[in-house]
Amino acid sequence: MIEVKDLSKTYKVGTDIVKAVDNVSLKVEKGEFLSIVGHSGSGKTTFLSLIGGLTKPDSGTVSIEGTDIWSISDNKLSELRNLKINFIYQFSSLIPTLDVIENVLLPTAFSRDKDKKYCDYAMELIETVGIQDKIKSYPSQLSGGQQRRAAIARAFINRPSIILADEPTGDLDEETEIEIMNLFKEMNKNNGITFLIVTHSSELAKHTNKQYRMLNGKLNEA
Amino acid sequence: MKVSHIALKNIKRKFFRSIAIIISVTVVAATLFSVTTVMDSVETSLEKGTARLGADIMVVPAKAQAQAKATLLAGEPSTFYMDRNIVDRVRKIEGVKAASSQVFLKTAKYKCCAVNDMQLIGFNPSTDFSIKPWLIKKLSRPLRDNEIIMGRELTAFDVGSSIRIYGKDMKVVGMLDETGMKFIDNSVFMPYSAMEKISEESKTKKGVKAANLPIDKISTVLVQVAPEISAERVAIFIEHEIDGVKALVTEHVISSVRKQLFVLLRSVFSISIILWVMALLLIGVVFSMIVNERQREIGLLRSMGASKGNIFRLIMTEASILSLSGGILGIIIGGVFIYVFRGLIRSSLNIPYLWPSPLEFIILIAICLFLSLATGTGAALYPAIRSMRMEPYEAIRGGE
Incomplete structure (x- = not known):
């Protein structure tokens, strides 16, 4: 389902060239629940962005359901991101001008199919993440945990087949972390959504079925 | 949810900044609308x-x-006079x-009503081509010696x-x-014979x-000049042939008004252009700031599936809403002012x-609205292009 072949990405930092991702290959089957563990600067976030089509690799290919994402037009890639892949970030990724329900519905603004009835599903998702009493609240009125829950609800609104999560429980308390990971497991089990979670925490990685380790841009199975 | 909804929410988010943009476009639109309306009115x-x-x-x-x-x-x-044989x-x-020919006479001041001096114009019904077309169209008969036609501004009198x-x-x-x-709108027209009668009778009335x-x-x-020759040339002939007269070419008199x-x-x-350039710069700078501030948001929207076109449309919709609001407000203020x-x-x-005329007004309004829209969207064009060209990952990282 996700096939990464010989993927490399370098950055220029001042006069130095840093290899963020170094010739990485990976195969992820549909419905897998896996994690990539690595310390800060190991290249795991860059790797996730390359898989999600947010940044272009220097070399190598990324195929999602058989489509080489860097050989298609920007519009097609945007459509792919909109319908099949979604991201959950470690920071507050809500749009401050929109309330919770609007934030959850946001990806539908870029969807071609405007006739779909998303509102009921958005309400269902908000209830699932347990912030139903906050639907009209703005991000500034929410706690860090509530913001993360709203972002998770948003990630599922277009019924994606892949979730790419970058430190999804970073700076959250242990209790919330467990709740969120349980929610991911449920979504993975019930809806067959593929999860690729990158984290610095080996403890968090233990919740996933398969773990990889990333070090200096190289990926190895843990 | 639509992209325009997100744009509206963004406008509300920075209320005072949005108001500043609207005011700058309002000032330009109000000045342009009032000046062009006045010019068009004169024309x-x-x-x-x-x-x-x-x-x-x-x-x-x-x-x-x-x-x-x-x-x-x-x-x-x-009143000024020259020989009739001219x-x-x-x-x-x-x-x-x-x-x-036409003969001018001023009325005496009236004690009865508010009308001051009026210009009386006596015309020759047999040769006239100025008033007669109107008479044929509206009255369908010649004027009698006790009848007059009035200019539209002499509103104190009814037909x-x-x-x-x-x-x-x-x-x-x-x-x-x-x-x-005003020569026409403030004057009273009558046949020359009627004017002569008035003058004769006034001498004997107590x-x-x-x-x-x-x-x-x-x-x-x-x-009226023959079509094959220019009015300027005929004017020269007249002044050359007849001493003591001036042949005023009406087109020249009009162009002198235009010049004036x-x-x-x-x-x-000049002030309008300066204001326009300032508005362009202000909106351009503000939208550059907006794009810089929202770099992460733009990256996030792209990661959610927004295409480059969606991002471009979002920025341009914001600029359009603000500039059109300013344009509408400016036209209202300019219109009320004039x-x-x-x-x-x-x-x-x-x-x-x-x-x-109403049609000219509609055209003027459309032009001013178009210019307002062009001001906002033109100024926001570069920031919008810059925002859509951002690589999503770089935008997200850049906004951290």
Whole structure:
């Protein structure tokens, strides 16, 4: 389902060239629940962005359901991101001008199919993440945990087949972390959504079925 | 949810910044709208006035040239005379298609009503081409000796009412359409024979000031030029052939008004252009700031599936909403300004002034709205292109 072949990405930092991702290959089957563990600067976030089509690799290919994402037009890639892949970030990724329900519905603004009835599903998702009493609240009125829950609800609104999560429980308390990971497991089990979670925490990685380790841009199975 | 909804929410988010953009466009639109409306009003008025006058050349006594221009453009009542035979001499000049004389007389001040000096114009019904077309169209018969036609601005009198002119009651049988030229709008028209009668009778009436209309004199000769020759050339012929007269080419008089107006409005236009450039810069800078501030948001939207086109549309929708709001507000303010101060504009410019037709108004409004929209979207174009070209990952990282 996700096939990464010989993927490399370098950055220029001042006069130095840093290899963020170094010739990485990976195969992820549909419905897998896996994690990539690595310390800060190991290249795991860059790797996730390359898989999600947010940044272009220097070399190598990324195929999602058989489509080489860097050989298609920007519009097609945007459509792919909109319908099949979604991201959950470690920071507050809500749009401050929109309330919770609007934030959850946001990806539908870029969807071609405007006739779909998303509102009921958005309400269902908000209830699932347990912030139903906050639907009209703005991000500034929410706690860090509530913001993360709203972002998770948003990630599922277009019924994606892949979730790419970058430190999804970073700076959250242990209790919330467990709740969120349980929610991911449920979504993975019930809806067959593929999860690729990158984290610095080996403890968090233990919740996933398969773990990889990333070090200096190289990926190895843990 | 639509992209326009997100744009509206963004506008509300930075309320004061949005208001600043709206105000800058409002100022430009209000200035442009009021200036172009005034210019168009004068232009319309000149066109209508000259069409009503129907003359290419106005022959007047040379020494009364300035007075004649003031009468023609500003409608200042005045009297000046030259020999009656000049009209026959003018007719014989090469290139003259038609010539008809007019005689000017000022009314005495009325005690009964608020009307001050009025310009009385006596025309020759057998040769006239200025008033006769209107008479044929609206009255379908010649004027009698006790009947007059009034300019549209003499609103103190209605059709059917009577005015006492030098002791003689004259019946108002028609009102000319408004032209904006005071020479026509503020004058009373009657056949020359009627004017002579008024003058004769005034001499014998007790308690009435004598009209003192000079015998065998005329004030002006209106000339229509043959199509194959230019009015300028015929004017030269007239001045060459007849001593002591000035042949005013109406088109020149109008272009002198245009020049006068241009000089007056050039400064206002310069200010408008400065304001426009400032508005462009302000909006450009503000939208650059917006794009920088929202770098992460733009990256996030792209990661959610927003295409480059969606991002471009989002920024341009914001710019369009703000600039159109400013444009609409500016047109309303400009419109209210010229309506409230229309009297002051008329008197201070001392030039013909007539409101544009509804169609012209619609065109002016459309042009101003288009310019407002172009100002906002033009200024936001570069920031919008920059925002859509950002690589999503770099945008997200750059905004951290």
